[in-house]
Amino acid sequence: MNNKVNFTIDDKECTSTSDKYIVEAARENGVYIPTLCNYDGVKPAGSCRVCTVKVNKRYLTACTTPIAEGMEIEVNTTDLQDFRNAVVELLFTEGNHFCPACEKSGNCELQALAYKFQIMAPRFPFQFNERYIDASNPKIYHDHNRCILCKRCIRVVKDDKGKSVFAFENRARQIRINFDSKLGEVLTDELAEKAMEVCPVGSILVKGKGFKDPIGTRKFDHTPIDKIVIPEKQNI
């Protein structure tokens, strides 16, 4: 069933199979498309819009759109790069991000994208939205200042009966992540770790653990995010 498909990315001839989303197909062909809300192996949400590409003149998210025969995909054009920067800048101004004081610094995907895009200052004004920190759970420290509402925790962290530990609350600008207090009480160490791992930023942290790796030696400290997603030797 998984047919071979031919397509182009920025005029480069590529091939993949029809069971892939554009991001994956691009990666196979050595092309990095930035993502943020996407998480490997989990149904894509397509909410951050950072992976936006242009396919046959239409803007689509590469994480949600299956690859198809004959697609002409634009990835690294000026307008698309500008849109991606805008998304990252919006997130930095929407939340309250103080990277130097964050346990996730160096392992944070938002920060990594800002480095990769070489964002010096956001074009948008800081919003100074009032967010709060929930430290009531014995295992998890939940800092809403840093949350980018990517929905990863909601999609991934489920208890053994398949119930969601995290859920949205409200809509529009009032939207936030809610932590189920009952399930939270019986959260296993494993799930707590999982939650911290899926969070792309430092919003969900496991209590009593920190600075295992000193700042300066972390994931994105020396290697840009695109080179981690697609290691150099793979990039043929």
Next chain:
Amino acid sequence: MTKDFVHQTIKKFNSDSYRLLDMLLDIQQEYGYISKDNISVLAGELNQSEADIGQTITFYHFLRSKPQGKYSIYLNNSIVSKMMGMDKIARQFEKESGIKFGEVTKDGQISLHYTSCIGMSDQEPAAIINEKIFTNLTTFRVKEIVLAMRQGKPVESMYCTNFGGGKNSSPLVESVVRNNIRRSGPLLQLNYVPGQVLQNKVSLMSPDEVISEIKDSHLRGRGGAGFPTGLKWQFCRRAKGARKFIFCNADEGEPGTFKDRVLLTEKPEMVFEGMTVAAYAVGAKEGILYLRYEYKYLETYLKQVLQDLHGKNLLGENISGISGFDFDIRIQYGAGAYICGEESSLIESAEGKRGEPRPRPPFPVEKGYLGYPTIVNNVETLCSTVTILQNGANWYRELGTDESTGTKVLSISGDCLYPGIYELEWGFSINDILEMSGAESTQAVQVGGPSGALVPPSQFNRILCYSDLATGGSLIIFNQTRDLLRDVVMNFTEFFVEESCGSCVPCRNIPALLKKKLEKIQAGDGVREDLKEIEEWSNIMQINRCGLGHTAANPVITSLKNFRKLYEALIQKDVNFDSGIDLSAAVAESCEFVDRIPQL
């Protein structure tokens, strides 16, 4: 006691978590709100977490997890309501009840809320009080109404006029809402006989013949996007699925639109017949009318119509004697969210979830409700298919223009003598419409609601049709006395800020940033750079997931394009750039503390 009702409700819907929205609405109807305890029962029975139930509740404007007043007053704060004096009405409500909007009186009797357009733009200011509609409110009426509430009277005793015309007066509706049909065409004329199309036409046609007739008519969706209806049906017919669904989109949330309300009031049989025809064409057995909660006052009536159709064998099994053709329709209520009019969001909502639009592909015709092929069509589109089959595609194509065939039901409101419903052939100009509705010294017309465009007089010769000014049918007229930026553009922008589902980063943030820019410009602090930024930032909106995000900057962008002078007049001359911060103001407090005058 409490638990009993909740358990019964859950049972009534077969413990099916896809019916969560229905359960929540029923529970709220019973207790006035959805308590923590009841959330806990629902979570247990449906095998979900409480947070999961909570995320559906908190998405919807009309669902609440705290008690509200025994009388809950939802005053419409849409643009037309404001133009017709909403502010005075709101202040009067506050004065009489002694509370502010968003609050409940201490005795738990009255609560005041604002709500987005309730589909009554031709009879504003209007409010919903305990599911009953009150129109043309005046301060005098407010005093009467609050007094009656203090006396504990039933809401229906608070009307002071006869019921509205047409079916509004039916004993099953008994509403003071008026139809205000000013001009009727094939859809609104009186000669429609329910069931004729099914009995005399469809029963003699194959599903493919029905689809090709609709295709030949060149009918395009009337819900706003204008997708060819015949093609949509064909896609769904071809899609494989053990079940298929027909949705009628009666969410009608675009401010200034109220034509679906009138069609549902006067021609519900036609709407349902349209759904049935669609079902026959694509091979569906199940239909759902997704009805906005604001129109709940039509519930008893619509249910009776459905029952009558059953009685006439126009719904149910072997419909009209077509052997093996079974189809039934149920009503699904929304709960207050404009985004739920977007078709994939509507499907999510009908599945008991938050109304967040789905990524596309897959499209609903392939994978819709419960993952099955699904048609979503607007109320008016479905009615149109009935007239097409009745009179033929050739007849239909004679109406309107070459590429925009047929008629369009327009909702006209704002500054004109005769606001109401006008069914017109495509091809009339804005000038024609202004003349028709008795509008004088018009400054601008909002075509297509907030997501459409603010059109200036220099373009009043433009034509309503898919190739020029396409519209879902809302036209709001503003005369010279209106402050377009302060009142209109601001109101529309606030609407989008509130109605975004909140998923996409640009849609969640940029409208609020644009609103700040507008406020800055209004205050006289704007600079030329602000206008440039408005344009650049709005441009980012095209990467959002759905139509709401794509159009949410339109109020600002189309007004800036068509009424640039209004912006130019407000910004500071000769100042091109500012830092965006007033340093003196920012340090004023600390200076005062140390007894210093800011010297900057």
